[in-house]
Amino acid sequence: MKLELRGITKRFGTLVANDHIDLVVEPGEIHALLGENGAGKSTLMNVLYGFYDPDEGQILVDDQPVTFTGPGDAMAAGIGMVHQHFMLVPVFTVAENVVLGYEPTTSGGLIDLPEARRRVKEISDRFGFDVDPDAMVEDLPVGAQQRVEIIKALSRDAKVLILDEPTAVLTPQETDELIAIMRQLKAAGTSIVFITHKLREVRAVADRITVIRRGKVVGSADPQSSETELASLMVGRSVSLGVDRAAAQPGEVALQVRDLTVLDEAGVRQVDGISFDVARGEIVAIAGVQGNGQTELTEVVLGLQPALAGSVTLDGKELLGRSVKEVLTAGVGFVPEDRTEDGIVADFSVAENLILDLYDTPAFASGISLDPAKVRANAEQRTVEFDVRTPSVDAHAGTLSGGNQQKVVLAREMSRPLRLLIASQPTRGLDVGSIEFVHKRIVTERDSGTPVIIVSTELDEVLDLADRIVVMYRGRIVGTVDASAATPDRDVLGLMMAGVPQEEAVKQAASHHTVLGEADIEAAEEESE
């Protein structure tokens, strides 16, 4: 099936989210839609999927104009969508989820579950998905849930499959499996629209690349383009990927974590007896797939959660058992992983957000009375220093883009002398420009002698920033990799993140490279030539 978008325009008030976008997806091709957050990719796909009416433009399926008034129409026309956030009912089985809304019924009007199972099995076997139709969706790993979504789309005869940021939630190995699935689907004649902002994946899998910036198609590229070329196209200016930084000059050990164990409410060990050190002037990255204890680790250090056992000392002083306030006052800067939930108050102004944990310091308050003039002056200064793009310091923080919100958090946390900086997922959901900025500031902080902990699930980020990499899996440390010695092997780290011990991981990685890992090696070889 050939899918064509012609001159699609979608406005929200004065904002033009899509500005005359043309896109042709040929049968059986993987077409990557590359763009930063907020570039208009999702809006475009929501138009295509019938969620929005385009203000102008046409959608053509096999050269016939079509109008979709809802996702039902889009599905009927052979378009399937796998959302970034899966649309699955956790307490239903795979088969039930797949037929939801299109239930095959027996003559008595009951759901024909054997038929549902058969459908799942048929598609699952055809593509080697290895999904049990009777498994409860909530029990499946994320990668398998994603496959259920794909089966769901395919069971409705999707000829064009839209994958919205499909790799955001996957481990490197799961990503590899997804890429294999995409290739299989392509071979079977299904077209795929692959929405992403990850350059490496695009190059590995796409047949054609369309780049969108600020609602407009700014060009197309072929997969042979270099990452820097793609990034520049995406951002609209030349960018330097990776971080320019000098080698770390680690000083004395500042933070000591010893035998730290943390239980969650259910009594499960989320952090299981881990120990590591962070020295002054070095960046230690805690790498791992989401949910392997990293969140708990950082929250315990900050005092948000109690620890069961162990100790965390900063410059010789115990941090455990202290309140959040005391920990912050002791010089810990904290960038939470969920910025909108824990980092900013959306209904507060930028100025207020910039003093969220400093409101009672003499700099901003005399006694119990805040000094609005000082709060304002501070905000004016910080927003300039950290390049926060905001209409004014009185604007609500919730109206800022993710990148600017993150800069507000960083600006706040770095506005007092730090003895330790903890940043969780510092660049999640940010555009390339903001990532560059945030990384630079973190390195600057390191260079000024602050010990830094980065928690990240993004291997790219870990490799870019870390001086040492601690890989966590199920609350334990799988291994520590020195990032400064040589370029660490992405496949080794990926396997370690899946729980494979370091030595074993090195062996396995040597015998089988993932698609992205190979791309890394090729790139390294090209460079050395």
Place this chain on the structure above:
Amino acid sequence: MNAAPDVPAKDAQDERLEPRLQGALREMLTSNWLVTVAALLLALIVSGVLIAAADEDVHTTASYLFARPTDFLSAVWNSVWHAYVALFQGAIVDPTASTFAKAVRPLTETMTWSVPLILAGLGLAVGFRAGLFNIGAQGQIILGAVFGGYIGFAFGLPPVLHLLLAIIAAALGGAIWAGIAGFLKARTGANEVIVTIMLNNIAVYLVAYLLTTTAFKREGSNNPQSPPIDSTAIYPRLLGDDFRLHAGFLLAIVATVFVWWLMDRSTLGFQFRAVGANPSAARTAGININRIYLLVMITSGALAGLAGSAQVLGTEKVLTAGVAASFGFDAITVALLGRSKPLGTFLAGLLFGALRAGGFAMQSRTGTPIDIVLVVQSLVVLFIAAPPLVRAVFRLPSPGRRQQISPTPAPVTKEAAA
């Protein structure tokens, strides 16, 4: 989800109730002033229909509607017009009165009625902005009246000191009553909505019981009422003995300014607002949210207690079981109508005071039941709670928010995507 905060009890209980309540609350607070005015107008129009429907003349003329429709229409017009004119004359100024004093009395009555509404409304507004849905102003007013009243009639003290002590006691009474809910919320995660509602009931029966005890019961009276408040503990009248308006109104003004300072200028108010707008971020920023919950409820209750003092030391001058009337519930409406802002609450309190004062005049002059005032009040809140409806009726533009079809993430995926 991995971010497991150490307030398990709260999470478990409030999971279903809280987001919806807070969503509705936020909706009411963020919609703009235009909608407020439109909602008020709409409420008056709908109430006008009810006034007409209840009118005798309208009934009579409706029976020959098709023969002489103009009779019917003029009867409708007359009934509504006269009712609202009477409402206005009873609430603001009565040009038909014989003396100037009588002409302006309605306005002073409005101000008098508004005192407890403003004070209790401010208390609730503080709670709302801190994300606490304090429904217990009724009980807090009663306890304020009990404490303030007791000091007022049981002790003989010099004039100014006596009143001051009685006022402080009233604030303390309200603070204690609300503090119970705050303490339970902070300690056990008990939902403040439910606790404060239940405390309302307890307060009603508590005061009824107290009035049977020797400490509170008036000697030689069969009615459940306290001895009269000593003249030394009565709010002085502002405009002489012909008018009921008392110094409680000045207290309401001072309280309005205080709440503005507290919420917008003090470090404590900063924490209140932060906890209200995003408790997770507040916690991460080192704010002890359980302590804030307690302090918010105490502040909120103290203001409601002051409203009790206005009743017992100002207008009633005696403690009875009905001392709080329905001010505690009307105060919820006042705070919502005032968008939980101090000035807004002050103005909303005046408006509701006017509706009350005018309602009596309306009933006596046109026979329109005073209950219609309740209908107006209720409709105002109803319409404010549904801004899209009001906007649709008046064709107002919707706020410039970006339309978002955010796919509601299923619980599994949250875990995965987090």
